[in-house]
Structures are given as structure tokens and as C-alpha cells.
Amino acid sequence: MLYVVATPIGNLGDMAPRALEALKGAGVIACEDTRRTWALLSHFGIPRPPEMVSYREGNEARAGARILELLRGGADVALCTDGGYPGISDPGFRLVRDVVAQNLPMCVLPGACAVNLALVMSGLPTSSWTFKGFPPRKPGALRRFFEEEAAMPHTLVLYESPFRLGPTLAAAAEVLGARPAAVCFELTKLHERVERGTLPELAARFADAKVKGEITIVI
Known part of the structure; x- marks a missing residue:
């Protein structure tokens, strides 16, 4: 399952409970900057997942292929950016498009935008x-x-x-x-x-x- 996770755009108090659950439960987290996302995880006491994939502008095709491979293998992947919604002036659209085209399961979680x-x-x-x-x-x-x-x-x-x-x-x-x-x-x-x-x-x-x-x- 791909979880599209919105993260706070400034106030960490805006982190939604369902978003935290998705980040905690994901075996893989795909994000723009792994260092910034790791800092976010640490703030909320979430342990580092088994795999973190850098998914950013410039490597969306290569990283997206890896994420699709993981999804087809049954992995739960949480997609997030440095702040806000993936796909809204941030990387995410291409991956979501490919997930839809391949009929893979996906859940978009509410959050700050x-x-x-x-x-x-x-x-x-x-x-x-x-x-x-x-x-x-x-x-x-x-x-x-x-x-x-x-x-x-x-x-x-x-x-x-x-x-x-x-x-x-x-x-x-x-x-x-x-x-x-x-x-x-x-x-x-x-x-x-x-x-x-x-x-x-x-x-x-x-x-x-x-x-x-x-x-x-x-x-």
C-alpha cells in the first residue's frame, strides 16, 4: 500500500494522527530529504524504518521505479515531502500516476496544505x-x-x-x-x-x- 502523507508546513502540532500511524507502520519511507524526514520522525519518537528512499525532483523516475517494485512486492510505503502534500508543487504526482495506472493500492491522508x-x-x-x-x-x-x-x-x-x-x-x-x-x-x-x-x-x-x-x- 502507498500512503501519501502530508507533513506540517511549519507548526509540528499540525501533524495528523493518521499520518503518524502511517509513518510508524511503513516498512519504507520515500521522502525528499532523508535527513529532514529523519528529524521529523525523531521528534515524534518514530524509529527509523528498515528502508528510506530519497524521492526528489531530479530522481523521480529512478526512485519511482524502486518504490513501484517495493509496492508490487507487498511493502507498505509512506510518501512524504519536506512539508505539505506530495504532488502539490512537490514530488509525488508521477508516482501516484504510476500507482493508479498499475492498479496498486493507495491511501491519501489528510493534512496541512x-x-x-x-x-x-x-x-x-x-x-x-x-x-x-x-x-x-x-x-x-x-x-x-x-x-x-x-x-x-x-x-x-x-x-x-x-x-x-x-x-x-x-x-x-x-x-x-x-x-x-x-x-x-x-x-x-x-x-x-x-x-x-x-x-x-x-x-x-x-x-x-x-x-x-x-x-x-x-x-
């Missing part, structure tokens, strides 16, 4: 929304990215680097106009905060601001 948290905290409509991960870095591609979204009647959720926040908000304001938006910082962590306003207001507020941490934008 910045996308859902930011969407609800934004105060913007939640009935129809799209998550697009990280937007392009180059100015031309970034503008085209927002132009493609301009006619879409839904809320847009993005991740962004603190070093790119100003240019991304400026491009969004230029293309999308005075739409309401929210910028969420460090969700679930000590310095969690949400800045709300129109896109031009937020673009001006963060044009030259030096910010830190993980950022989720909702438009």
Missing part, C-alpha cells in the same frame, strides 16, 4: 478556484501567464518566492487591474500574517519591500 489555508484566509471566493504553483520568472512569460488567466472567472492561487513577490504583484496588477487579492506569509508559523488589498495596492506596498519566508498569493 498552504493552498487550502491561504484560500480560506484570503476572504476571496472559494466556490471555484485554480492553483498554478509557481509562476514564470521571466517578465514576458510572467505577463503572458496572467493574460491567460484574465478571462477566467475563478480565484487564482499561486506560490511565490520572497525575492519575486514585487515583480509578480506588479505584473498581476498591470494585466488584471484592481482585483482584490491577499498575500499570505509563513502560514502556520510564528510570524504568520496576511496582507489584503487590490493588486495595485499590494504591488505598491511590496514594490521595494524586503520580505522573508514562504508566500502564497490569492487573487
Whole structure:
């Protein structure tokens, strides 16, 4: 059985009981950084499993083949990342796709995800929304990215680097106009905060601001 396990994105108190059970019971844990996952296991008093597989961007094909082999052999494998949900802007999609294609058993466990948290905290409509991960870095591609979204009647959720926040908000304001938006910082962590306003207001507020941490934008 493949267990897809969400891990905390900041506050360790968000670790779900079922996720802990899956990590305790798995004979194999597949994760991005084995050192970080071992630290998480140690915090919760979970012994190191018989095998840990490094499953990260860049080795998904090779590591995925090993995990599929283990699953076909009857092993219980827990898949996790350094924080959040596997497959949501983190490795995991390809493995889940292959597990589904091969009709292998799988269980996805609930847990913390910045996308859902930011969407609800934004105060913007939640009935129809799209998550697009990280937007392009180059100015031309970034503008085209927002132009493609301009006619879409839904809320847009993005991740962004603190070093790119100003240019991304400026491009969004230029293309999308005075739409309401929210910028969420460090969700679930000590310095969690949400800045709300129109896109031009937020673009001006963060044009030259030096910010830190993980950022989720909702438009």
C-alpha cells in the first residue's frame, strides 16, 4: 500500500494522527530529504524504518521505479515531502500516476496544505478556484501567464518566492487591474500574517519591500 502523507508546513502540532500511524507502520519511507524526514520522525519518537528512499525532483523516475517494485512486492510505503502534500508543487504526482495506472493500492491522508489555508484566509471566493504553483520568472512569460488567466472567472492561487513577490504583484496588477487579492506569509508559523488589498495596492506596498519566508498569493 502507498500512503501519501502530508507533513506540517511549519507548526509540528499540525501533524495528523493518521499520518503518524502511517509513518510508524511503513516498512519504507520515500521522502525528499532523508535527513529532514529523519528529524521529523525523531521528534515524534518514530524509529527509523528498515528502508528510506530519497524521492526528489531530479530522481523521480529512478526512485519511482524502486518504490513501484517495493509496492508490487507487498511493502507498505509512506510518501512524504519536506512539508505539505506530495504532488502539490512537490514530488509525488508521477508516482501516484504510476500507482493508479498499475492498479496498486493507495491511501491519501489528510493534512496541512498552504493552498487550502491561504484560500480560506484570503476572504476571496472559494466556490471555484485554480492553483498554478509557481509562476514564470521571466517578465514576458510572467505577463503572458496572467493574460491567460484574465478571462477566467475563478480565484487564482499561486506560490511565490520572497525575492519575486514585487515583480509578480506588479505584473498581476498591470494585466488584471484592481482585483482584490491577499498575500499570505509563513502560514502556520510564528510570524504568520496576511496582507489584503487590490493588486495595485499590494504591488505598491511590496514594490521595494524586503520580505522573508514562504508566500502564497490569492487573487
